[in-house]
Structures are given as C-alpha cells and as structure tokens.
Amino acid sequence: MKNKKLLFGMSLALTALALVYCSKKSDSATENLTTEQKSTASDRSTEAVASSNISIYGAWHAGSEYCSWATVRTIPEFDSKNHWLIDRGDGQPSVNLIVLSFVNPLKLLNKTNDAQTVNGIPKGMTQDIVNYFKSKNIRVMLSIGGITYTDDWNQALSTNATQLGLNAAAVAQQMGVGIEIDYEESSNPNLTGLQAFITSYRSVLQYDASGNNHAARLTIDLAAGDRWLIDICRKATTDWLKTTNPVLDYANAMVPSRQPSNASAAQTDWQEHINGKSNFNPVIPPLAPCKFTGGLYIVTSRNAAPECINFNSSLIKSTGNYVQTVAPNGAGTTSGMLGYMFWAAECPSTRRVCTTPPNSCENGVGIGAQTYGIPIPMQPLRQQ
Template sequence: MRVPFDRLRTLGTTAALLAAALVPSAPPAVAAAPPMEVYGAWQCSNDACTWGTVRDLTDFDHANHWLVDRGDGRPSVNLVVLSFVHPLRLLDGTTDAQTVDGVPIGINQAVVDYFTSRGIRVMLSIGGITYTDAWNQALAENPALFGQRAAALATRLGVGIEIDYEENTSPNLTGLQTFVDAYRAVHPYDASGADPAARLTIDVAAGDRWLIGLNQYATANWLRTDRPVLDYANAMVPARQPATSGAIANWQEHLTGKPTYNPPVGPLAPAKFTAGLYVAEGSKVRPECNNFAASLQSSTGSWLRSAAPDGAGTSSGLLGYMFWAAERPSVRGVTTVPPNSCEAGVGVGATAHSVAIPMPPLRQS
C-alpha cells in the first residue's frame, strides 16, 4: 500500500516527537541562591540593654568572644547593633551618671573598635519598646534636631543608625519623616555601603499585623528599590519564637503586603529586609544559639535565600538574619555569656550560609 506524501510527513513528525519524548530533558536552570548579606546580632551589654557602665574590655571579650570567633578565628556575624540609645536623652544631649552628650557611657569608641577591627559592621539602635514614649517626645519636640544629633553621633563613632520606634497605634510619621530627612541631609543614601554612617535602617514587626502604620509608611516611602531612602528594614522577633511554618508565614506577609488594609500595606522587596530570630528567650537558650541543626536559621534557610519577589523588587532572597540578642537582653533572662555562647548555632550558621565578612554591598533591586 502506498502512503501519501503528506501522511509520510505526518508520521515522520510524530515519530520524531515520540523519540524526543523518550530523551530525558535537561532540568530547568535554577538560579544560585544569593549569599547571605546580613547576618547580625543585637548586642545588649551586661545590664539589659542600658549600657550604663563603661565596660572592661577583657570582661567584654570573655562575654562576647563568640561574636568575633566562631571557633576557627572567623567572626560569627558580620553586623552588631548596639542596643539601645535613649531617644530623648540623645535629643537633649543629656549628661548624667550613665550618659554623656545623650549617649550611654558604655557605647564608646573602644566597644565599636572591638568589632570593626575584626571586620564586623557596627550600628546603634535608637529606641526599643521601653523607649517608645521617649521617641514620641523627641519627635514632638524637635525631630529635625533629633535627626541631626543622630547623624552627628554616627559620624563621631563611625557607625550606622537603626530606628527602633515601636509606636503601634499612632506613630508620629510626620515627625519621623523630618528625622529621616535631617539624617539624610548629613549622610545621603549610599548604595555602595562604603560609608558606615550612611547606613540607616528601621525595625518593623515580624509580619504586617503590628506596627501597621509605621510599616505601611516605611514600605511605601523609604524601602522602595526605585528610590531608596532607608537601606533596609528588620522584621523583628514576635512575642515567642515561632515554628518554621510560622516564621515563614510572618516574613511572607512583608513580601506580599496587605492590599485589603486601609490604607493598604504594599509588598516589600526581598532585598529590603532581614528576618529576626531569638537566640535567648526568657530562661531558655535557643537552638538558634547552640544547635544549628535544630535551628530556624537551618530549617528556614533555603526559603529565606530563595524567597521570590511578590510585587516588589526583582531579586530573590531576603538579606539575611538578625538575632535577638547577645549578652544580657533582660534582667531576669538567660544570657549568651559562656557556657551559653552561640558558636554552635549562629557561628555554624555563618559557615553553612557562606556569610561574607566583612559585609558585602547590599543588593539594590
């Protein structure tokens, strides 16, 4: 039987398709996860974040050596945020038994140099939840001068500044905008990250359902990739350390935003925030401190490094992790002082996640 030419062509095409189907196709290309750019710890000194005494550096090193040495001579972190500076005392330039020119006497050049001499970036956190009323007072009194004094402090110590303003119900956004404008007039945004004093960040809640007004405003006005004002935000720790699924759900809220809120909270680019985890919580030393294999920086690491944009930004992966908190974050809580130091959790994680030290320039998209 003769087969028409068109039929032969059809059969040939079909055979070719069947043959191709039997050949295993190459797996789709998967973009390599970006290196973890920010891997840091809030540092609270030995008096529950007051920094009210000048530290003996031998004692300070004993308490915090794990931060600068994960066990092989390399630091466990590439950022330390000294917490906290009292907002109103900074504005007023207070000098008393615990403060000089508005700065706790324990936060000094020697402590900054302890970290920077080892390639660790240093920032100062202004505020904290204990000082929320002080933030409100400073912003109401003279937010421009407040921003100028924060900028002068950053210049003097060679550090960046973190805004930790935890007013949940009625944040003074007009005053805070003035503060940011005054700071940026002295230290403009620096995409290269070369100027330590130009690093200006803000703390937001673990997800989008607390500090809503602050989060909405910062996301819309300061954390955009097309016209950045602040370098990034820290998604802080929630009331309790969550499970893996809960932690990811919190962080995903920032990526997605809350379009049904009034006003809506827009999506946040992955490259514009970090994820907060406890290392010490109440009376417990967490696996995040001393057991990387059982830690959230292990179980969430793959998600964090590959989290896709969901309406903002173009690159995948959050900037990294921030850990709350080194040494003594509360009067009655556990410390990270030996034997509770965190080389086996935070330190091992720095190796597992190939954390760069010193911190590299941050992604801008």
C-alpha cells in the same frame, strides 16, 4: 535590639518577658568548636557558600545590663563574655553586624549628661566597644529606641525631630557607625516627625548604595509581619524602602512575642511583608525581599535556644532555603531576603540566660555563618 516591667499583649510585639528586660530581639564551657563540628560545618558549607544569598547576618546586642549600657566596660571583661561573636571557633566572626541597643532618643536630642549617659549616648557604648567589633570587620550600628523608649521617641519627635536627626548623624559620623530606628508606637505614631528625622539625617549623610560609608547606613525596625506597627510599616514600605530612589537602606522584621514554633510560622510572618496587605485600608504595599531581614531569638526563657547552641535543630537552618530563595510578589526583582538578625547577644533579660559561656552561640549562630558563607566584612547589598 526595654521596659522594666512585664509586658504582655501584641503577638507581633517585640518583647522578652522578664522582671527586668529589654526587648526588640551549651553544655560545654569551651568557646571553640570541636573538630567534629568544624568538619561537619565545613562539609555543609562547600555547597552553601556557592549558593548563599544571605548578606546580613547580625545580632542586636543588649550589653550586660539589659540594654541600658550604663557602665563603661574594659575590653578584657567584655571579650570574656562576647568572644564568640568575633571568633566562631575557626578564627572568623559569627556575625557581620552588631547593633548596640538602645539609645534613648530624648536624651540624644538633649545631649544629656547624667550618671548613665554622655552627650546623649549610654556610657557603655564607647568607641573601644565599637572598635572591638570593627577591628574584626564586623559592621556596627546604634539602635535608637526600643519599646521602653516609645514615649521618649514621641516627645523627641514632637519637640524637634530635625535636630534629633542631626544629632544622630553627628554621632554616626563621630563613631563610624550606622543608625537603626526602633520606634515602636503602635497607635498614632508621629510619622511627620519621623519623616523630618530621616530627612535631616539624610541631609548630612546621603544614601550610599556602596555601603562604604558606615555612618550613612540608616535602617528601620518593623514588626515580625504586617499586623503590628501598621502605620509605620505602611509609611516605610510606601516611601522609604523602595528599590528605586531608596531613602532607608533596609528594614528588620523584628522577633515576635515568642520564638516561632517552626519554620512555617516564621516564614508566614516574613511573607506578609513580601505580599503586603491589600485588604487593609489604606493598603500596605508589598516589600521587596531584598529590603528586609528576619529576626530570630537566640535565647528563650531560661535556656539557650537551638539557634544559639545547635545549628542542626535551629530555625536558622530550617528557614535557610526560604530566606535565600523567596520570590518577590509585587516589589523587587531578585529573590531572597537580605538575611537574619538575632535577639539578643549577652543579657537581654533576668529571665533569659545570657549568651556568655557556657551558653555562647558559636555552635548555632557561628556554625550558621560558616555554613552559609556569610560575607565578612559585609558586602554591598542587593538593591533590586
């Protein structure tokens, strides 16, 4: 799902204000749903499962060290803080995708070995952590970048973008994970280098519409709407996210600078991708709803958000109809976005609570997964 200084600015920038933080993305200590909550979710889910159009329901994972993932963790310790992700209270996972955030692109290019990194990958992103989720049929991806590593993306792309793509593909194959591109350069991004990265990755791992090859999944993060990361958004929408001859699997519309105040505000951002920006020069074309997810926070300031602890009061619920039914407007033929991504599991910031007991998110994200009948494991994605 970054910087170790305060970031202020772009309303569409992916950021979590904190003394130490990374950015992209209950009153009870129990990790199980109450009988009443299970019953309520079950009643709601009967109709929702039949009509649910949500394929992706995932969380960026910041780890316990604000996205550095610098320390190897034992599975018992990791599970004590993250059990809600694999068990929402009825034995089923709360999500069907986890994106471990973040890998430094320059260290990945150089296959760096240092106090925090092994062969370019943070020491905490171990195969054991990947398998912790995959053993529960939760797909896993690694996110390369984040706003802290924007300069490192620029340097890596200008140094050897092709080799960076080959290194990313090798890690994906070795660990059985997908790769997310989180390149947050808002001013003059190196699109030639980014194209070379994608081309070299795809030379090893071709686009797989079936989704069976987890390592072949390659995605990109865009801003919440079309008014930030404009050049990246234009390039991705024009060349990489087509429903015909797709290059990338899909995009994530990241969280804005703060949680939208209501469903309309969130949907306004997402609608910009669907409509495109015909008034821009050059224009940004429309993006098919089936080619992106929408991002929401699950922790805000020092409190767990309703999205974490109270599904009935959450944007997950109030935007659910829109996400499942929004019509295409110039690209794609089927209605509905791909789903949701949540920022962020565990500890993204010193100024935000962690999603660990007593603030674990089975009563928000977890009930949403049950309500919408989220497919676990993730099924092949809509292509049109």
